[in-house]
Amino acid sequence: MATVTPEQRTAPRLRADALRNRERIVTAAREMFVEFGPDVPLDEIARRAGVGNATVYRNFPDRDALVREIVCSVTDRVAEQAEQMLATSGDAFEALSRFVHASADERVSALCPMMSDAFDRQHPDLVAARERMEQLVEKLMERAKEAGQLRPDVGVGDLMISVVQLSRPPAGAGCMAHDRFVHRHLQLFLDGMRAPARSELPGTTATLEELRRA
Amino acid sequence: MATVTPEQRTAPRLRADALRNRERIVTAAREMFVEFGPDVPLDEIARRAGVGNATVYRNFPDRDALVREIVCSVTDRVAEQAEQMLATSGDAFEALSRFVHASADERVSALCPMMSDAFDRQHPDLVAARERMEQLVEKLMERAKEAGQLRPDVGVGDLMISVVQLSRPPAGAGCMAHDRFVHRHLQLFLDGMRAPARSELPGTTATLEELRRA
Amino acid sequence: MATVTPEQRTAPRLRADALRNRERIVTAAREMFVEFGPDVPLDEIARRAGVGNATVYRNFPDRDALVREIVCSVTDRVAEQAEQMLATSGDAFEALSRFVHASADERVSALCPMMSDAFDRQHPDLVAARERMEQLVEKLMERAKEAGQLRPDVGVGDLMISVVQLSRPPAGAGCMAHDRFVHRHLQLFLDGMRAPARSELPGTTATLEELRRA
Amino acid sequence: MATVTPEQRTAPRLRADALRNRERIVTAAREMFVEFGPDVPLDEIARRAGVGNATVYRNFPDRDALVREIVCSVTDRVAEQAEQMLATSGDAFEALSRFVHASADERVSALCPMMSDAFDRQHPDLVAARERMEQLVEKLMERAKEAGQLRPDVGVGDLMISVVQLSRPPAGAGCMAHDRFVHRHLQLFLDGMRAPARSELPGTTATLEELRRA
DNA sequence: TATGAATGAGGCTTCATTCAT
DNA sequence: AATGAATGAAGCCTCATTCAT
16 A cells, blocks of 8 residues: 655655755644644744744745644554554454554644644645545454444544544643543543443544534 | 632622623633634634623733633533532432533533643632532542442543543634534543443543642 | 715724824825835834834724725825816816826825735725716816817826826835926926827827726 | 947856856846836746746845846846937937837836935946936937927936836736836827927926936 | 723744855 | 755734723
């Protein structure tokens, strides 16, 4: 399966040092979005990345483009985790569980903008990355359902939205502090997803895509 | 049991119309914080409340004071829900479950700032409101544990933090849309909290208070 | 004939001091647009007006709104000059001539944005002001044509565009310096408009409105 | 008569390809200044010229130097037109008239900065180019005055300033649109300059040079 | 007391200019 | 010599907060 990397998305060959700058910006932005929420000043991101503010704009025409790049790249990382877990042959629920915890470590909460109206959720890059991720997670959940370990009334959206939400650090809180609890709460949520179902769920499941019109 | 009301917190007797203004501001602010996130302009809150912007400042010296008032009042409402559930005599887990769903309807996600470093979590009003709420929820959980329905390795902080997080609307998304999923995810989380425990939890439980130095 | 004043355009009753501030902003903006071109920093306009920069934005939502106000108000002033000249009973060409020179003194060159694509020439306020002015100038020219003093092959657009252009101060030049020549060149242009025509004109006349699609 | 060419102004021998680059930059800059006004970004000029932005700086130390080069080269072109008209033997006013219209086609409006305080009008290159042009136009006007076709109370400055002004495209307007009217208005102005004078001119004539302290 | 208006600090973005390849 | 990338200084606009009526 072909993996679309961020580099492939933004193709035009960059010089070695420019590429390094771009990477530093993306890394800084991911950390700061997760830590301080999506409103961090771009100037702060530039400072953390060790570049001038205008360098951010050379790489990303506006704020949305930077946020989109972060969302896409984290989506790729999460998809990568799902792919790795699919490649294991052991217990299916265990694989799902490890995927969930690994996603939190990959800062899956950076996907938060994907759920916001103030974000172009239909951008082609984003749609492609999201669909790939969803298909992989779908398979992971399917395997666990077939093994009778995952309750059948939950969908990809239920899982991913909840994981994003539970791992979101409170705005302005150091995310390191938050990490202390996240895996604990994710574990509780995972236990609630095990088969057999302990209750009937209200509402209906949703994919991330459906959020568009939800 | 004595309930501390917002009016008692800000003691000086207000004229009837001034009191009504204050209430309208708080109501508008709660709705708009939940709907539009914590960055909503105060002028917009004033407009929604139908008062001039300066009236907001007459009632709350600065933005933090208003946020604190919202947090305190929602804490009160949530505590009220816990109290009501404690007053019922039926199934203990059912009471806890109803409390959780009711909290979401009371916009418990407005408590989010309580978990933020950028917020004075030690303010006396806040400490009082939080401790009262925690004691009531603690009792609710205690009853369910004694009935063998709630796994014993979870604490008040696990529950409240998770409920706040799962019910947080994505920044910039209408919360109405979000409501479609929240109760579903809360239900999954509740199922994960039922006894018997289906897994061992990592980390340790935490009270909201501990978040301060966590 | 009812005159539409700027105050009537922006109707909502303002406090006395706020109205004074608004007037000061408009005055400063008119002078600086004429003197330095349409790119003067708004902060400089605010400084010259003696108000904070945000006060400009309170009165005019964005830069375009301020420019439009200037254009409308100068259009009104120019129309006023035309009306006064129409009220005189003397020589028709003399009236037209005095109108042209008076327009320059009223800073008619501030109408320059009216000829720019980067400007909403269809705004209702602007359309109303422009049409009123054009009708008055049309009458003034008609009278001179009927008296056999103005060549019949020129139109309102020919006159107004040329007057705007000839009286435009070079960007960055003190307009006071420029005034030394403007009336001289306007006089030459007026002489060229006298009947009998001394040559055949290329192209066709145009109204300012036609510039839209020109 | 010795003609000072731009190449002679910036003496050091350039390689053929470097010279070609320089020409492309000047051409692109002239077009874009006329079309988009004096604020067009240098990066855009470089793009239109098909070179990197830094190449512009290699050829012109700063923005002013580029503007000066444009002004000088247009001045040369205009002088060239005057020279050609002087070489004709027909009607003197006709020659002057053709010069005026040809100047507009040569984008004489690019001389606008020559009238701005924010521009070093005393730069040797500029002074030389301007004086040469003025002398040629002076001769052209002299011939017409001697033939009794041009009113004697007008000077070179009157003509050149007016031609520049009348042919200036409004900032932000495509100059093509503007061309529709320019020749028409120039013709009216020319008619006003014919002898016999139809009125007395206010003020005094001026050379472009006098603008410095005017 | 309640209000609309005023303010200055700060964030986003652009651009002339400099630097490194 | 030529280029793409980097930079910091503005300019525009918003918003929390203060002032004057």
